[in-house]
Amino acid sequence: MIVRKTAALLLLALPLGLSQSALAQAPIQYELAFPNAVHHEARVTVTFREVPAGPLQVRMARSSPGRYALHEFAKNVYDVQATDAQGKPLAVTKPDPYGWTVAGHSGTVVFTYTLFGDRTDGTYAGIDQRHAHLNAPATFAYAQGLEQRPAAVKFQLPEGWTVASQLKPEAGGTWTAPNLQYLMDSPTSLGPQQTRTWQEQGRTIELQVLHDGAPAELDAYTANTKKVVKEAAAIFGGLPEYDFGRYTFIANYLPQTSGDGMEHRNSTSLTSNRPLRGPGATDNLGTVAHEFFHSWNVERLRPQDLEPFDFQRANMSSNLWFAEGFTQYYGQLLMRRAGIQTDDQYCQQALSGVVDAMLTMPGPKRYSPVYMSQQAPFVDAAAAIDPNNRSNTYLSYYYIGAANALALDLELRQRFKTDLDxxxxxxxxxHGPQQNYAPAKPYTLRDLQQVLGQVTKDTTFAGQFFRQHITGHELPNYEELLAPAGLLVRPARAGQATLAARLQFNPDSTATLGTTLLNSPLYQAGLDREDVVLKVDGRKPTNAKEMQALLAAHKPGDVLPLEYRSRGQVRTASVTLQQDNTLEVVTYEQAKRPVTKAQKKFRADWLNGKAKG
Known part of the structure; x- marks a missing residue:
């Protein structure tokens, strides 16, 4: 790998649209080099000028926009040094795990560190000989008290690498942000990008892609992405005013990549090791649809309890059922409206999952979407080593939100002759159009209810819906709601007996249990996580195929003897098999039921594309 020689830091032009007070402040200048990319390291230099008197507090973020748990990015920072403008070393101390104190400066601090990154996704930094995929909070140190200053970033690029970012490109290969919030919301991909660009409603939309496939695969992928963009814009009546007139899909589809999608104001970070062909392309497009919808919902339609984002703590919101859950619903719906899925595929890949989870899992029967949203700091890629009981107390705000979006859309169409669009x-x-690099009018839970009352012209209904389904946990009647569209909710495996258990089959022909679900056969028989099943009906649980054969020979209600080991003690129990309660949603046509013209029209009005031209 050939690395270009270091360029001197320049006094950089500032982006347009900054206030006079911001323009009067010296920008924070960053320079990133990759002399040891093969070992996943970057060398980062940050220059703070016109620093107020007194020690400078330099920090790494602990959390990241779009994530709600703590990720402690300082753990991957080392070889920290600081000098003044003349290169004289400055004293650096560490007051806590997340930052450094630099003392003795005379107004300029040049802060340098090594960053390690070997996870390519939307949260961390992934660096190697082929590319660097950088989530800003995992990459850029910042100084307390200087958060409103503009930032300017310069990359020392290995030969053949280019930059993909929502940062504003300036002369001389510099990329700028108006303030820290925007910088931290700006992922950047460095590498040999393959670019596809087009104009949509006066905006520039671009795909900046790292992948190993053929150009024709990217062309086909771009064509489908264009359809998704058009259908998303049709829902809102147009595209947002992107801050610099441009929206960028920053896509990394290399083999070393972890699957993820992360929304940002004017871009999205898309990472997957799936190729841009076959089922992999369709799966990747599903992420495209979800994340692009976020350029309205959560980025510009913003919950008040996430504004401004605090990089030094876990950020809790009561509104993720809407911000993420309604986006989950629309991301899947966009795939159907764009013609990428058929009605049957949409039922199988979207509706069946959310309806089944909502009606069969224990969590939604116990807690509300608001409660599930508030759990995000514990579940959103949060790491912990102690066991939990979330299988019985939790359903992701993605699923519970999407399930309620589905119910509300259908109810609006049936009762009020309107729709979720x-x-x-x-x-x-x-709440959307008022923007200045950030939402000027973020919403509250009460705002969401009030607007629903305005749309339906029925504040009683709006209040009841929120009490029952959003702050409460009453389950919608999907059988009734889906019937006008000629869609049927039915058991996916009617008459089949099940243990309703997660089993890990071991080499010694035993099986270890995961958490047993509330009221499942093994739960009622007194078994719990990490219990080891030795025999079922006198037979060893050798593998999944033999266990399925054993259950197929029985019917729901049969009682089987079971031998198991629980924390060192061998025990016996009697287990009553249940009917497999997995649900699916199918079209009446697939179920061989007659479908009326009214049902076909209802379904078409709901699922067919809305974009013109």
Whole structure:
């Protein structure tokens, strides 16, 4: 790998649109080099000028926009040094695990560190000989008290690498941000990008992609992405005013990549090791649809309890059921409206999952979407080593939110002759357009209810819906709601007996249990996580195939003897098999039921594309 020689840091032009007070402040200048990329290291230099008198507090973020748990990015920072403008070393101390104190400066601090990064996804930094995929909070140190200053970033690029970022490109290969919040919301991919660019409603949309496939595969992928963009814009009546007139899909589809999607104001970070062909392309497009919808919902339609984002703590919101869950619903719906899925595929790949989870898992029967949202700091890629009971107390705000979006959309169509698209447009009109690098009018839970009352012209219904389904945990009746569209909720495996258990089959022909679900056969028989099943009906649980054969020979209600080991003690129990309660949603046509013209029209009005041209 050939690395270009270091360029001197320049006094950089500032982005347009900054206030006079910001323009008067010296920008924070960053320079990134990759002399040891083969070992996943970058060398980062940050220059703070016109620093107020007194020690400078330099920090690494502990959390990241779009993530709600703590990730402690300082753990991957080392070889920290600081000098003054003349290169004289400055005293650096560490007051806590997350930052450094630099003393003795005379107004300029040059802060340098090595960053290690070997996870390519939307949260961390992934660096190697082929590329660098950088989430900003995992990459850039910052100084307390200087958060409102503009930032300027310069990359020392290995030969053949280019930059993909929502940062504003300036002369001389510099990329700028108006303040720390925007910088931290700006992922950047460095590498031999393959670019596809087009104009949509006066905006520049671009795909900046790292992948190993053929150009024709990227062309086909771009064509489908264009359809998704058009359908998303049709829901809101147009595209947002992107801050610099450009929206960038920053896509990394290399083999070393971890699957993820992370929304940002004017871009999205897309990472997957799936290729841009076959099922992999369709799966990747699903992430494209979800994340692009976020350029409205959560980035510009923003929950008040996430503004401004605090990089030094876990950020809790009561509104992720809407911010993520409604986006989950629309991301899947966009795949159908864009013609990438058929009705049957949409039922199988989208509706069946959310309806089954909502109606069969224990969590939604116990807790509300608001409660599930508040759990995000514990579940959103949060790491912990102690066991938990979330299988019985939790359902992701993605699923519970999407399930309620589905229910509300269908109810609006049936009772009020309107739809969820209209509700989203009304919210956008009320809370979306006022932007200056950040939402000027973020919403509250009460705002969401009030706008629903305005759309339906029925504040009683809006209040009841929120009490029952959002702050409460009453389950919708999907059988009734889906019937007007000619869609049927039915058992996916009717008549089949099950243990309803997660089993890990071991080499010694035993099976270890995961957490047993509330009221499942093994739960009722007194078995719990890490219990080891020795025999079922006198037979060893050798593998999944033999266990399925054993259960297939029985029917729901049969009682089987079971031998197991629980924390060192061998025990016996009697287990009553249950009917497999997994649900699926299918079209009446697939179920061989008659479907009326009214049902076909209802379904078409809901699922067919809305984009014109």
């Amino acid at each position: 209209t509700y989203m447009r009304a919210l956008w009109k009320e």
